[in-house]
Amino acid sequence: MAMSTMFPKFSKKREGDKVVMEQKLLQTTNNLVLDIKECTGCGICVEACPEEAITFGLVGAARRGAIDEPAVSIDEQKCSYCGVCVCLCPFSALKIRVDGEERLPIVEQEGFPQYDRTAKIDDEKCIRCTICEDVCPADAIDRDVPEFEGASETGEPRQTALKSSTTFEVDTEKCNLCGICAVVCSDIEIQRQPLSGATTKLEGEVRRIAEKDCDACRVCVDICPEEAIKVERVVESKKLDGKVEIMPEDCITCTWCEVTCPEEAITMDKLIEGEIEVYPSKCPGGCSTCVDVCPTRALYIPTPKPAHELAGEQEANIAINKDLCIKCGACVVACPAEDAIVLKRTGFHMKGKETDLYKKILEKLCTPRTSKVKESMHGDTELKQVGEAGAA
Numbered sequence: 414m415a416m417s418t419m420f421p422k423f424s425k426k427r428e429g430d431k432v433v434m435e436q437k438l439l440q441t442t443n444n445l446v447l448d449i450k451e452c453t454g455c456g457i458c459v460e461a462c463p464e465e466a467i468t469f470g471l472v473g474a475a476r477r478g479a480i481d482e483p484a485v486s487i488d489e490q491k492c493s494y495c496g497v498c499v500c501l502c503p504f505s506a507l508k509i510r511v512d513g514e515e516r517l518p519i520v521e522q523e524g525f526p527q528y529d530r531t532a533k534i535d536d537e538k539c540i541r542c543t544i545c546e547d548v549c550p551a552d553a554i555d556r557d558v559p560e561f562e563g564a565s566e567t568g569e570p571r572q573t574a575l576k577s578s579t580t581f582e583v584d585t586e587k588c589n590l591c592g593i594c595a596v597v598c599s600d601i602e603i604q605r606q607p608l609s610g611a612t613t614k615l616e617g618e619v620r621r622i623a624e625k626d627c628d629a630c631r632v633c634v635d636i637c638p639e640e641a642i643k644v645e646r647v648v649e650s651k652k653l654d655g656k657v658e659i660m661p662e663d664c665i666t667c668t669w670c671e672v673t674c675p676e677e678a679i680t681m682d683k684l685i686e687g688e689i690e691v692y693p694s695k696c697p698g699g700c701s702t703c704v705d706v707c708p709t710r711a712l713y714i715p716t717p718k719p720a721h722e723l724a725g726e727q728e729a730n731i732a733i734n735k736d737l738c739i740k741c742g743a744c745v746v747a748c749p750a751e752d753a754i755v756l757k758r759t760g761f762h763m764k765g766k767e768t769d770l771y772k773k774i775l776e777k778l779c780t781p782r783t784s785k786v787k788e789s790m791h792g793d794t795e796l797k798q799v800g801e802a803g804a805a
Contacts, residue, residue: 451506454484466491532681545670551745553663558655572628587641592614698730711737726751
């Protein structure tokens, strides 16, 4: 007698840059998908998981590309496929699929809130420049603007970039039909009447072939020996066509775009609030692990000062721009030093019902954290409380 198939069934497989955990039930298949490239190893999912199914890998080595391993490891059998980690991942590195469809049943049933991503660009203020797209570390900017010849050899001609109109006038009293203007500009043509021995006087006209091709360069005006040509250009709009938007699902609210926008067109609220302190005196220097793993480039190695400017003080070997920090905690997890970085989260910017489960997890996420001592075996790393670290 054949034995019946037992459920649930579990499996884990790697598909390129993704790790797919699967829970196969009798009538439903649940998948938790981890995007290795998007995961920073910040540890929010590790702390938030109600089943303690997620553990750290070698975060620093993984993020530096020294090993081809994910920064976190998920036990597919411990995982309840609830989606809490998906709701709280600031980097959208985790997804839940139910029978192949991307869903979040825990949110649908109002069992857990989601991030309230409010980053936006004021279209009236935006000049369609490239700054926000260039500085964004998360590729969260959608710049849907036509491409012109300045950016690409196949781009549109520069004179089509702005909405404008040009007028071309020829003073027939002054024009002698010499044709020099038509020789230098393909947009102008000379139409002379057929010649005969009856008269040597030239008759005809100078005209513009296509108004849309004229960029009002005024070469025809300057080269005309009789000063018979007048060209004027009126710009109707100095703004490029198209639109620049922030993709909320990709935005990590680092504020790079906001602080660099020359028109102050961008506003956003941080996903995570709190404080972070870096203690250079406790940093051994030389490893740059925190700089390498920081997803917002908020941590950096200061430019060395000349000796005469130090005045006996110890030069800092690490620094942080707090405005760019999103309090994710990746630096805290990866730092191999003792108490060199201290993170104190105070709140999360969420929308939806704040359930008892969320409040319990929030309390845990807002427990002060500090840099751990070392990375040991895969899965053995831990976060310590500030009180235990002695950095407070």
